[in-house]
Amino acid sequence: VLDAQPLPEESSGRPDDGLRPKRLDDYIGQDELKQVLGIAVQAALGRGDALDHVLLYGPPGLGKTTMALVLAEELGVTCRITSAPALERPRDIVGLLVNVQPRDLLFIDEIHRLNRVSEELLYPAMEDRRLDLTVGKGSTARTRSLELPPFTLVGATTKAGSLSSPLRDRFGLIQRLEFYGQEDLEAIVSRTADLLGVSLSAGACRRIAGCCRGTPRIANRLLRRVRDVACVQGRQNQIDEGLVSQALSLHRVDHRGLDAGDRRLLAQLDQHHDGGPVGLETLAAALGEDPTTLESVVEPFLLQQGLLVRTPRGRMLTEAARAHLREQEVA
Ligand code: ATP
Numbered sequence: 001v002l003d004a005q006p007l008p009e010e011s012s013g014r015p016d017d018g019l020r021p022k023r024l025d026d027y028i029g030q031d032e033l034k035q036v037l038g039i040a041v042q043a044a045l046g047r048g049d050a051l052d053h054v055l056l057y058g059p060p061g062l063g064k065t066t067m068a069l070v071l072a073e074e075l076g077v078t079c080r081i082t083s084a085p086a087l088e089r090p091r092d093i094v095g096l097l098v099n100v101q102p103r104d105l106l107f108i109d110e111i112h113r114l115n116r117v118s119e120e121l122l123y124p125a126m127e128d129r130r131l132d133l134t135v136g137k138g139s140t141a142r143t144r145s146l147e148l149p150p151f152t153l154v155g156a157t158t159k160a161g162s163l164s165s166p167l168r169d170r171f172g173l174i175q176r177l178e179f180y181g182q183e184d185l186e187a188i189v190s191r192t193a194d195l196l197g198v199s200l201s202a203g204a205c206r207r208i209a210g211c212c213r214g215t216p217r218i219a220n221r222l223l224r225r226v227r228d229v230a231c232v233q234g235r236q237n238q239i240d241e242g243l244v245s246q247a248l249s250l251h252r253v254d255h256r257g258l259d260a261g262d263r264r265l266l267a268q269l270d271q272h273h274d275g276g277p278v279g280l281e282t283l284a285a286a287l288g289e290d291p292t293t294l295e296s297v298v299e300p301f302l303l304q305q306g307l308l309v310r311t312p313r314g315r316m317l318t319e320a321a322r323a324h325l326r327e328q329e330v331a
Pocket residue numbers: 004005006011012017019020021026027028029030059060061062063064065066067109156158188216217220
């Protein structure tokens with residue numbers, strides 16, 4: 001329930017999950033991003049030209065796909081959504097580019113996963129609006145160039161560092177999405193509650209916003225789980241903090257947004273290693289987890305929250321984590 005990766009029904013391939021804001025003004029938070037892109041959109045509209053290529057990077061679930069759709073709406077153009085793993089063969093990317101209409105927006109999710117051949121087809125397309133195709137084979141092979149209409153490529157990635165520099169350099173606008181603060185998250189939860197037709201008390205809204213790990217996708221998912229409990233109890237119109245607590249404890253989510261897996265890692269360090277330092281492999285073996293999953297899925301939030309530190313000698317528990325574990329025991 002706290003995984004920021006999309007579930008199949010929430011995946012970015014679905015342009016509308018019914019909850020996405022449609023215009024820049026409805027897009028909550030990320031003020032700097034909105035300001036920069038808002039100006040670029042106005043300028044592009046003024047010139048009657050396509051928006052410059054945009055690279056959006058940051059952790060999953062923060063609104064990259066949503067922003068691409070918002071940009072298309074603001075520009076009054078179509079947004080075609082795809083992701084790098086779906087562009088495995090050169091003909092996939094060629095098909096996408098030859099069908100592009102003037103000023104259209106192409107959204108490629110997980111763009112760091114594009115293969116070399118697809119990436120090299122993109123370079124002239126992005127820079128010179130030209131598609132270089134090789135026709136025929138062997139000694140009869142010839143290169144044909146196809147002119148493309150002006151278009152905008154919006155790339156999204158959770159791993160900006162894995163993008164090759166020639167690709168990165170072809171984006172005119174490179175923007176990072178930040179985790180959301182409490183106030184923005186409360187606004188997101190309250191907006192989603194309106195759209196889902198449930199009525200939340202201020203305390204209930206605060207509680208959900210406080211444990212969604214700064215991520216709108218998790219906020220919306222938690223709200224849906226709270227709505228399930230409210231539905232079963234016939235209390236859709238009176239969701240208060242108590243009901244949210246019930247739903248969260250059903251999913252074993254605590255008030256800091258930690259789930260059972262997070263607490264198990266902290267408890268392991270506390271009870272069996274005296275707080276560390278412990279190497280990743282040892283910790284993973286003790287928890288029966290895969291080290292990569294532990295490092296890339298479980299640890300980042302704990303590190304960000306200051307509950308865990310990585311040192312050259314291994315992982316260590318912080319004082320804040322000890323206090324949190326004690327608090328949970330009492331609760
Ligand atoms: P991924 O990288 O995993 O594809 P993403 O960054 O593209 O994730 P989105 O799919 O755009 O994330 O957003 C996830 C959900 O959060 C969407 O349902 C959207 O409605 C909601 N959301 C994201 N950003 C905002 C925002 N600023 N205001 C309101 N809702 C938002």
